[in-house]
Amino acid sequence: MKEIIKIEGRHKLNGKVKINGAKNATVALIPALVLADEQVVLQGVPDISDVKVLAEILEYLGVEVTRNGDEFIANPHHMVNKELPNALASQLRASYYFMGSLLGKYKEVKMKMPGGCYLGPRPINLHIKGFELLGANKITDYDGYHLKTEQLIGNKIYLDFASVGATINIILAATKAEGITVIENAAKEPEIIDVCNLLNKMGAKIKGAGTDEITINGVDYLHSCIHEIIPDRIEAGTYLIIAAAAGEYVLIENIIPQHLDSLTSKLKEMGVNMEILEDSIIIKESKNLKAIDITTQTYPGFATDLQQPLTALLTQAKGISKITDSIYPERFKHTLELNKMGAKVSTFMNMAIVEAPSPLNGAQVSATDLRGGAAMIVAGLLAEGITEIDNIYHIDRGYSKIDIVLEELGAKIWREIKFND
Numbered sequence: 001m002k003e004i005i006k007i008e009g010r011h012k013l014n015g016k017v018k019i020n021g022a023k024n025a026t027v028a029l030i031p032a033l034v035l036a037d038e039q040v041v042l043q044g045v046p047d048i049s050d051v052k053v054l055a056e057i058l059e060y061l062g063v064e065v066t067r068n069g070d071e072f073i074a075n076p077h078h079m080v081n082k083e084l085p086n087a088l089a090s091q092l093r094a095s096y097y098f099m100g101s102l103l104g105k106y107k108e109v110k111m112k113m114p115g116g117c118y119l120g121p122r123p124i125n126l127h128i129k130g131f132e133l134l135g136a137n138k139i140t141d142y143d144g145y146h147l148k149t150e151q152l153i154g155n156k157i158y159l160d161f162a163s164v165g166a167t168i169n170i171i172l173a174a175t176k177a178e179g180i181t182v183i184e185n186a187a188k189e190p191e192i193i194d195v196c197n198l199l200n201k202m203g204a205k206i207k208g209a210g211t212d213e214i215t216i217n218g219v220d221y222l223h224s225c226i227h228e229i230i231p232d233r234i235e236a237g238t239y240l241i242i243a244a245a246a247g248e249y250v251l252i253e254n255i256i257p258q259h260l261d262s263l264t265s266k267l268k269e270m271g272v273n274m275e276i277l278e279d280s281i282i283i284k285e286s287k288n289l290k291a292i293d294i295t296t297q298t299y300p301g302f303a304t305d306l307q308q309p310l311t312a313l314l315t316q317a318k319g320i321s322k323i324t325d326s327i328y329p330e331r332f333k334h335t336l337e338l339n340k341m342g343a344k345v346s347t348f349m350n351m352a353i354v355e356a357p358s359p360l361n362g363a364q365v366s367a368t369d370l371r372g373g374a375a376m377i378v379a380g381l382l383a384e385g386i387t388e389i390d391n392i393y394h395i396d397r398g399y400s401k402i403d404i405v406l407e408e409l410g411a412k413i414w415r416e417i418k419f420n421d
């Protein structure tokens with residue numbers, strides 16, 4: 001028995017969508033809460049399954065969690081350090097942020113490999129290198145990660161690659177290290193600034209977030225605060241792509257347009273009819289789309305997470321589009337699913353070539369991963385007939401009630417329980 005999403009394509013979308021707090025900020029902010037010595041309130045928390053799992057991990061560690069709408073309140077007064085339960089930690093990538101926060105707070109952490117979408121190999125060597133440079137020792141008695149030290153000491157850490165995860169994880173640990181840590185070649189994604197803003201409101205001393213050099217002056221105590229999460233640029237980008245595919249008039253609200261510059265400039269190049277306002281974007285019916293080339297890069301370059309839903313739209317853009325993923329060279333499993341629907345996408349090394357336009361037809365497809373699932377939704381809205389998407393737990397990990405939002409815009413989309421044949 002499994003839950004699937006079905007879409008009857010070719011219905012025009014009209015109305016507005018309000019974007020939630022950023023998933024990739026939230027999944028770091030929740031583990032960051034364990035560093036606090038007092039209660040902290042997060043606002044704008046998205047209703048996605050990754051948040052539910054992180055809340056369960058906090059509760060397992062003895063943190064009192066209260067959820068009230070989009071508010072998430074964590075009280076760490078009775079918290080204890082324990083090995084992370086693998087049944088929970090293996091459900092998402094971001095469980096690795098507990099490494100930085102527990103190491104920072106207790107100078108010891110024990111967990112197995114984190115989970116998350118398979119996008120090709122996703123090593124965490126840079127996280128571990130950072131922890132070791134802060135003085136953590138790897139204990140080899142355990143089939144996983146066991147890191148321990150008497151005291152973390154600030155250090156200079158150069159990242160070979162500007163990794164989002166390694167930057168945040170090192171910041172979390174260094175917040176409670178003795179002395180000054182400098183991260184060079186740090187990642188600059190907006191979610192990193194959001195994590196640093198929360199930590200600074202709690203009393204941390206972090207400078208340079210959003211640049212490639214971040215300085216953290218360790219502190220002993222982190223106090224109570226209220227923090228509102230930034231809007232999700234990837235959720236917003238997905239709805240922009242959906243609106244470009246099937247919209248007649250769609251207003252997307254609660255966004256920071258600057259965070260989406262790399263996408264909106266490409267959508268304009270394709271011929272998408274859009275109006276960018278202060279904190280919203282309007283997309284009107286867009287016809288005669290043109291092929292484009294994109295290369296994914298670290299922020300402010302084109303986000304790898306949006307490459308997948310954009311591929312689905314590019315199947316309707318006349319000409320040959322070339323997509324190069326320089327962050328995850330193997331992030332192309334969605335292209336096989338698109339081809340089942342009639343798309344003409346071929347892949348070679350870290351590249352996908354889309355020959356378009358190709359009319360899409362409803363088919364049985366799979367959400368190969370979170371953003372691959374978003375690509376299937378875009379394709380389903382474009383296709384003639386009914387598309388059936390399975391493995392939708394991937395989609396629910398990162399998009400809050402996407403089927404309800406689209407139904408309200410006029411899409412024919414619904415969930416069904418399917419019994420194994």
Ligand code: EPU
Nearest residue numbers: 024094121122123124125126127163164165166305327370
């Ligand atoms: N890398 C290493 N060693 C490391 C860390 C990363 O070689 O120690 C490599 C990775 O293999 C990859 C590249 O560096 O080739 C980028 O990895 P990064 O660490 O920046 O990514 P991440 O932290 O694992 C986050 C998001 C991803 C998003 C990437 C890139 C979270 C939980 N995940 O992953 O989001 O694609 O940054 O922006 O924040 C998604 O939302 O669907 C998603 C996968």
